[in-house]
Structure formats: C-alpha cells, structure tokens
Amino acid sequence: MDADAIKRCLEGSGLRCTPQRYAVMAFLMECNRHPTAAEIFAAVNRVDPRSSRATTYNNLRDLVRAGLVREVAVEGRAARFDAKGTRHHHFICDRCGNVEDLEWFDVPRPASGSLGKRLLRECELIFRGLCTKCAVRDAKRGRRDCKNGKTGMDS
Ligand SMILES: [Zn+2]
Numbered sequence: 001m002d003a004d005a006i007k008r009c010l011e012g013s014g015l016r017c018t019p020q021r022y023a024v025m026a027f028l029m030e031c032n033r034h035p036t037a038a039e040i041f042a043a044v045n046r047v048d049p050r051s052s053r054a055t056t057y058n059n060l061r062d063l064v065r066a067g068l069v070r071e072v073a074v075e076g077r078a079a080r081f082d083a084k085g086t087r088h089h090h091f092i093c094d095r096c097g098n099v100e101d102l103e104w105f106d107v108p109r110p111a112s113g114s115l116g117k118r119l120l121r122e123c124e125l126i127f128r129g130l131c132t133k134c135a136v137r138d139a140k141r142g143r144r145d146c147k148n149g150k151t152g153m154d155s
C-alpha cells in the first residue's frame with residue numbers, strides 16, 4: 001500500500017494523518033508477524049527517534065478503536081497487533097506464542113436469543129496448539145524420548 005492509500009485509510013476513519021500515526025500504520029501493514037506494542041514502538045522509533053512511547057501507544061489505541069488495526073489478545077503474553085485489511089482467523093502457538101493468520105471461513109453466529117441486547121460486531125476464531133516449528137521439534141523430541149522409554153510429556 002502506498003503513502004496516499006495509508007493517508008486515505010486514516011482520514012477515511014476520521015483520524016488525522018500525523019507522521020507518527022502514519023509510521024505505526026505503515027509498519028503494521030508491511031509486517032506479517034503480528035508485532036507487540038513494544039516491537040511497534042521500537043520499529044517506529046528506529047525510523048523517527050522523536051516519537052515517544054506514549055505517542056506510539058496512543059496512536060495504536062486510536063487505530064484499534066477506529067477499526068483499522070486488530071488487537072489479538074494472547075493470554076499471559078503481550079497483545080499482538082495486525083493491520084491486515086482482510087478477515088482471517090488466528091492460530092496461536094501454546095509454546096512460542098507465535099500468532100499466525102488462517103484463511104477466513106464463515107463461522108456460525110450465536111443464536112440471537114443467547115446474545116440478549118448485545119450488539120455483535122464480529123465472529124472470529126482463535127485456534128490454539130503448536131505452530132509448525134514447535135510441532136516438528138516436538139515430534140523429534142518425542143522420537144528420542146521413546147527410545148529412552150519416556151513419553152515426551154515430561155519436558
Ligand atoms: Zn510455536
């Protein structure tokens with residue numbers, strides 16, 4: 001996405017396109033790793049050392065509120081952020097905390113009766129387990145432990 005598109009995207013959501021806000025958005029759009037707020041600050045700060053941590057975090061919060069950035073909560077770890085415009089689900093690795101995108105498919109919505117007066121905005125899924133890297137490592141260790149008569153569960 002080019003600079004003009006990011007500017008239009010911000011202004012279309014009622015946000016002023018300040019240099020710091022632009023920097024946060026631009027970094028998130030080219031980053032596929034779902035960075036934490038601290039990683040976003042580090043990246044923005046490398047480009048423009050004048051931007052403070054507070055400004056970066058405030059901008060991030062504004063972008064989440066405006067619906068341009070998605071916050072992915074990872075229990076026990078720092079939240080991760082994602083500015084990918086298309087809908088997708090997430091897979092979170094129990095072991096390394098890696099957050100990966102999974103292709104979108106429709107998920108059943110709760111019966112309207114169970115929602116009461118709540119207004120539903122989005123239904124998305126979080127899958128949990130082991131990412132490819134950790135699963136491979138696990139399988140290797142499992143084989144070795146089997147030879148030693150262990151189950152592979154006691155690491
Ligand atoms: Zn992993």
Ligand SMILES: [Zn+2]
Pocket residue numbers: 034082084088089090100101
């Ligand atoms: Zn994502």
